[in-house]
Amino acid sequence: MEREVRVRFAPSPTGALHIGGVRTALYNYLFAKKTNGKFIIRIEDTDQTRYVEGAEEYIMKSLEWLGITPDESPLIGGDCKPYRQSERKPMYKQYAMQLIEEGKAYYAFDTAEELDAMRQRLEKAKVKNPSYNAVTRTQMKNSLTLPADEVKARLESGEPYVIRIKIPKKEEIRLNDLIRGWVMVHSSTLDDKVLMKSDGMPTYHLANVVDDYLMKITHVIRGEEWLPSAPLHVLLYQYLGWENVMPRFAHLPLLLNPDGKGKLSKRKAKEYGFPVFPLEWKEIDENSKEEIWLPGYKEQGYLPEALLNFLALLGWSPGTNQEIFGIDEMIENFSLERINKAGVKFDIDKAKWFNQQYLRTKSNAELAQYLQAGLKENNVLSAPLTSEKAEKIAELMKERATFPQDFWKEALYLFQTPTEYNEALQQKWTPEVAQVLQEYLKELQNTTIDWNAEEIKHLLHQITDQLQIKIGKVMAAIRIVITGVTAGPDLMMIQEIIGKEELLQRIKNGLAQFHTTTA
RNA sequence: GGCCCGUUCGUCUAGGGGUUAGGACGCAUCCCUUUCACGGAUGAAACACGGGUUCGAUUCCCGUACGGGCUACCA
Structure with missing residues (x-):
């Protein structure tokens, strides 16, 4: 029997939602709607040190503004609750224990200093890929090298430990990515990733696999930055005996800076004069330590439907010459197979063009609202215009506006x-x-x-x-x-x-x- | 460095063994017009390179170059 499609967008509340994340959410949403499936939001907050106040709320608000509405989320709940990994903490340990019992994972007691020393030693010895792996684990402090009673004693004494996956020495791991086709990796190039951290939280790798399994996720649609760890995830599904319900993977091409150098960054976006966040966001500047305010797409006058349309076409194409898509048309035409493989440079001019196109489809009455709001907020006039006059101005300015604010900014001489x-x-x-x-x-x-x-x-x-x-x-x-x-x-x-x-x-x-x- | 992924106009892309390689943004010129914009027309602009396979490769294969990602008790 075909399983119901269930996809998730799994952001980490470490800051504002990045525009690349918005596109990932959009693709998940489109795919879910296209297949009559469910779109789920899960908050991946396993790293408590990176938690940022207000970030989760920001993410939810941003998606709401864009009209990307989840079927299940921390806010609305669902059959697989809770939807925050921090609240699911007790659920992960048993799977790690299962792996230990089956010899597929082990305890490790090495301190940060010892790990550092190991890496330095290996680098000196010109080892190509210094890592905690099948070879080096035999020289470290873990339950594979230490006598059983010592391991037991260390655990009982409350000594900090992590649980690491035991990567097989020689095994070909393959996965059939929906966008990229077969990807093959040899297990010898993988390292014994930490599954459970010393604070008792799972790492992303374990949490993501366990949660996707428990939440019956059928398709993992995420950014390409996850491709290198996808084989590890596949291995985890195998180890845990969930291979038959393993989700299909689709790794999206990354959004790149306009100059093509690196993935789209806050710094470069600022340099090129466009936002990276959907809504305004305040944060502490790393250098000056002062609070800075970053306007979002919303504050800059981008319409959510225009932004979505623009984003949808960044990496995906319907195969026709159509460019203007309402959300329903996007859903209708969407397919993972038609997503490109190559990274996509961000072109804000195209986004502006979409905004202009959508702005022009609005009624004069609606546009007049933008005008009235702008005049009021900026104290251009003491009293609002009559709606008749406002609509007349909207009509007059319509063809030359790219943003709502253009209705008053570009026509100040009508008022002054x-x-x-x-x-x-x-x-x-x-x-x-x-x-x-x-x-x-x-x-x-x-x-x-x-x-x-x-x-x-x-x-x-x-x-x-x-x-x-x-x-x-x-x-x-x-x-x-x-x-x-x-x-x-x-x-x-x-x-x-x-x-x-x-x-x-x-x-x-x-x-x-x-x-x-x-x- | 190692591993993985990629490469069609400046940008987003369509296409695919034989095409005048199509569209959109941007750019340029012209038309419309009281200017700008809108609209319309036109134009410049691309298959990274080298080997194969083939009657024929931009398309398939292999290399090279270039680009990107990953390489944490971060996601």
Whole structure:
């Protein structure tokens, strides 16, 4: 019988959730949904020294923001609870004991200094791969070298110990990775990894195998950095007699820095000017020891659906030319087989493009909300705009926005009278410009036209026609006078929005500015 | 160093024994336009290298180079 698909995302609460982790979570989620399986979140907090306050909460919040919702998690529980390894601590020891009894693992009493000394000795002797292995374990303090009664005495006296796996001397370990095909490793290149630490906690290797077994995980989808230890995990499944329910493995290509040097790092991301975390995060800087604030994708204005779409295509391709995928379409098209093998360089420009695409699909009413929020948060206006006006502005700015904040940042002149003018005004300013503006000012003061872009345009054309001036000759300068800048949306709409009184004021300011700067 | 994984335009990728090697981002030029943007059109731009196998390899195999990962009582 086919087992129900169960996959897990297993982050470690040692800091904020990395964007690479987000992609891993996404792929797990997509695969689970595609196969009508379950997506589980398990917190891997076996290293108590690296625990970071708030990290777990951060991870859960980030996934929530992105809409990657688990079927089972520490928060919502599930049949396989608890979902924090620290809370599962009592469950691991018995499996380690089972291995010891079967001669597949052993106690080791070596101190950190002794291990260090061993490595140095081996390095001096030019041993290729200094490690605790089939050869060296015969020279160390462990239950394989020490007499049984001494081992017993040491254990009873409460002396610290670890439990190590006994790697077979000569054995080919193979695993059939869903993305990479057959991977073969010789056991002689593996070392006797610690399974149980001296603090009584399991290491990742044991905990992950035991938990995946107990949680009936069918597919392990994780980053490529785990590939080297995958054979060890396979061996553990064999040792524990769980080979028949061993999950399939899929090792994802890593997200690399834009320059291709190393896996995507916080430092490089900062250098290239993009976030590595989904949400804002505060941490202590390693060098300055000061608290620093790192904005996340959310704070920078990325929409979750756009970020997900971008991430999905980093290493996976549907095989068609389609690039814009809603989450349901991603699920529909997703398959592990279509994931690439090679590492992926991070290209924030593409992420921006996705954001722009998604932003444009939003309604004016929704976009108006971004505008209102931005204006309020940044104290641009004392009172909110009417929704009619806000939507008008949203409509006007829609085609030129990449981020929600662009709706007000790129259109500040709609709310504030310009105080400086782009230097291009000097060059563009001609006698014709002054003539048109003066005439325009006069006409505006007397006119009773309906105040809308259409009528304004008509009026302006009338004036230039009368003066026999080509409107194209003066528009650039007029734009700067009205907005302060050289580029922007339709100038007639801008005039409609700012209103007649404001427009009069700005024209007066412009004319005055010209005289003072050229006198 | 050792072990493992990888390599198609600058980037993300499609493709696959015979193709004008396709798309997207970015870039450039042009069109639209009161400017910018949007949109449209066009263009520059890739099979890492060397050996095989083959009538024919970018595609299959082997090397080399280059890149990445791992190499803890961290995950």
